[in-house]
Amino acid sequence: MKISDTRLQNFRRLLVEKKLRLTDIADRLGKAPAQVSAFGGKNPTKGIGDQIAREIESALGLHNGYLDMPYGLGELSNATVLSHTGRKLPVIGSIVAGAWCELQEAFDPRDAEEWIDAPGPVGPRAFILRVEGMSMEPRFVEGDKVVIDPSLEALPGHFVAAKRTRDQAATLKQLKQEGNELYLFALNPDWPERIIRMTEEWSICGRARWKISDL
Structure with missing residues (x-):
């Protein structure tokens, strides 16, 4: 289903509710x-664009991002099983991401800082981690957004x-063996705790797929 179809369905349902x-x-x-009427009437002549949706x-x-999510997913799931066309992912910080890794089904969409388009196909539990701190400089700087996909090995x-x-x-690091x-x-040579051994205290939430930087 296209994002415009999802938005129109949600819009019409909200009118009734x-x-x-x-x-x-x-x-x-x-x-x-x-x-x-042009975007939400009985016979719309155009789709609900990003600006109008917001x-x-x-x-x-x-x-x-509420209108972008299929009905039933807006209350309990992460960016969900939208089609690749117009897929939205939640941008979340380290603390929320840590909780999300453990309780995916309990993720509250309101915990997302924002919802942005996925740069390409991703798994159903993908999310965007906002980089915090300087441990991964210069490859990743604070504020960078990294798509994390738990479905990837x-x-x-x-x-x-x-x-x-x-x-x-949750923290972004490079996996070494x-x-x-x-x-x-940690990529930053000046980071005090540059190498951390994976013990039972640590678990991997997902693999980084793309970096999205604000200009």
């Missing part, structure tokens, strides 16, 4: 009824999101 008319939406958006969500008190040499049981926080031992490696 909230007992709203197109004119009510027009009033809340500050637009002419004809404009709303304006509708704001006007109805919904979280950012993580092998030595790959960048991974790993979670520590003690504080439940020496003999039968696995290690988490």
Whole structure:
């Protein structure tokens, strides 16, 4: 299903659930009824674009990206099983990511800092980890967004999101192997704890697939 179809279905369902008319939406958006009818009427002539979708969500008190998620997933799941066309992923920080790794089914979409388009096909539990700290400089700097895909096998040499049981926080590191031992490696040569041996205290949440940087 295309993202425009998902948005239209959600929009029409919200009209019924909230007992709203197109004119009510027009009033809340500050637009002419004809404009709303063009994307949400019985015979729409255009799709609900990104900007209009975000304006509708704001006007109805919904979280950012609500209209982009298939019905039933907005209350309990991560970016979900949308088709590759218009797939949205949640951007989350280290603490939320750590909790997400353990309780995927309990992820609250409101915990996401934002929802952005996936740069390509990803697994159903993929998310975007916002890089914190300087441990992975210069390859990754604070604020970079990295797509983490738990469905991909993580092998030595790959960048991974790993979670520590003690504080439940997730961190981005490179997976290394020496003999039968696995290690988490920080790229920054000045980082105080550059090499961490993988013990029972650590678990891998997923493999890094893409980096998304803000300019």
